[in-house]
Amino acid sequence: MKLKASLVVVAAALAAVAISSCVTQSGKIAAGKQALADGEWPYWGGDPQSTRFSPLTDIKASNVSKLEIAWRWSADTTGSPASANFKSTPLMDDGVLFMPWLDHGAAALDAATGKTLWTFLPDPRDIGGRAANLGPRSLSYWTDGTAKRLYHNSIDGRLFSIDARTGKADPAFGENGAVNLRTGLVEGRAVGDVGSVSPALVIGDVVVVQVVPGGARDKESTPGYVRGFDVRSGKVLWTFHTVPQKGEFGYESWEENAADYVGNAGVWSMMSADPETGYVYMPTDTPSNDFYG
Numbered sequence: 001m002k003l004k005a006s007l008v009v010v011a012a013a014l015a016a017v018a019i020s021s022c023v024t025q026s027g028k029i030a031a032g033k034q035a036l037a038d039g040e041w042p043y044w045g046g047d048p049q050s051t052r053f054s055p056l057t058d059i060k061a062s063n064v065s066k067l068e069i070a071w072r073w074s075a076d077t078t079g080s081p082a083s084a085n086f087k088s089t090p091l092m093d094d095g096v097l098f099m100p101w102l103d104h105g106a107a108a109l110d111a112a113t114g115k116t117l118w119t120f121l122p123d124p125r126d127i128g129g130r131a132a133n134l135g136p137r138s139l140s141y142w143t144d145g146t147a148k149r150l151y152h153n154s155i156d157g158r159l160f161s162i163d164a165r166t167g168k169a170d171p172a173f174g175e176n177g178a179v180n181l182r183t184g185l186v187e188g189r190a191v192g193d194v195g196s197v198s199p200a201l202v203i204g205d206v207v208v209v210q211v212v213p214g215g216a217r218d219k220e221s222t223p224g225y226v227r228g229f230d231v232r233s234g235k236v237l238w239t240f241h242t243v244p245q246k247g248e249f250g251y252e253s254w255e256e257n258a259a260d261y262v263g264n265a266g267v268w269s270m271m272s273a274d275p276e277t278g279y280v281y282m283p284t285d286t287p288s289n290d291f292y293g
Contacts, residue, residue, distance in 0.1 A: 041092040044138040044199050050272040071114030075101060089138045093148065098164065100136035104154035106162055118167030120152075122160060122178065137270070138199040140207060142231050149173075149231065151207045155195040157181045159209050161234065174234030181211050184236060191222050196267075201280060203273040205231050208280050210267035221288035224266020226280075242266065242284050264288045 035042055037055050045052045059067070075086055090097040092111055101107040105121040140151045141164065148164035159181055161173035169177025182191040194211040201208045206228045213222040228237045242265040244250040251259050264287050271282045 035093075039092070040094070041090070042141045043091070043201075044089050044140075044270055045272065048201070048203055048273040048275050050270060073109055073114045073116070075099075075107070088136065091139055091141050091150075093141060093143075093164065096164070098139050098141065098150055100139060100152060104152075104156050104158065104160075106139060106150060106152050106160075106167070108164070108167060120160075120162050120167045120169070122154070122158065122169070136197055136199070140200040140202045142202045142205075142207065144205075151200050151202065151209075151231075153181065153196045153200045153209050153211075155197060157194045157211065159200065159207070159229065159234070161231075172232060179229065179234045181209065185211065185225060185227075186222060189222070194222060194224075198268065198270050201271045201273055202231065203275060203278065203280060206237060207231050208271060208273075210271065210282065212266035212268055212285060213264055219288065220261040221263030223263040224285060226267060226271075226282060240282075242282075243287065262288045 036046055036053075039054075039056055041054075043050070046054065075088075088099040090099040092098070095111050096117065097109050097111050099107055101119055101121075103121055105119060107119045108117040109115060110117060136152070136155060142149045142151065143164075149170060150160075150162040150164050152160040152162065154160065157180065159174070159179040161170040161177055162168070163170055171177055173179070182194055185191050185194070192213070194213050196210055196212055198210065200210070207230075208226060208228050210224065210226045212224050223241070223243045225242060226240045228239075229235065230237055241248060243259050243262055244254070245259065254262065264285055266285045267282045268285050269283050271280055273280045
């Protein structure tokens, strides 16, 4: 029996992947906790563990009814296929909010005033994947204390590295600031429609990226492997096979060598991580009979 997954409910399968270059220094972990105490929000879930907890206490039961709207910001989705499904969670660093924008782009705005600071639109805006009719849920953020980068794994199957200060693509990352997530995904098999509506996850100097093959109606389909990329260069550091390959744990459990051609099993939802152990936890989608049969 296989579980049907949606944008919210996913199969209850968890995989843990070790990352050798993970941040383990207690000082950096403490710095992350301090960021939350200062009102910053560097991950979709607040922190790598996705606890979604804020230690701030200024807003409480006794005064929440007195809050007033200070400003409004519009993603200007009028006429865009994303307009009916735009539901992004902003990140915040140093008083600046960051979020996905239209046409596989991103935007930054002043958290105090709502003023748009920059917008990023990739060129070309589509590489032949699915249209931007699903609003991505968030971005991912990295800093080494000097450089600041945003990573956007777009719905059309690319991973962008964006300078968080300028909104420009980082030319040192991939090819002109982007990695085509179809490239190198599966050896010897065609890769079609892949993308993601959920943010990548930065842990240490690794940006962990999931892809979800779209619309598979066949027994053979593209697998939703998860890969770790170097945050500076965009080089692939490792690949985790959500459908095990020959010689890997669990391969024999797939009858009649089905693991050789079955696909999907990607990660629709958000991943989380433990900075001290370097493990990433990922809830997986169903294998390729998601629609087939």
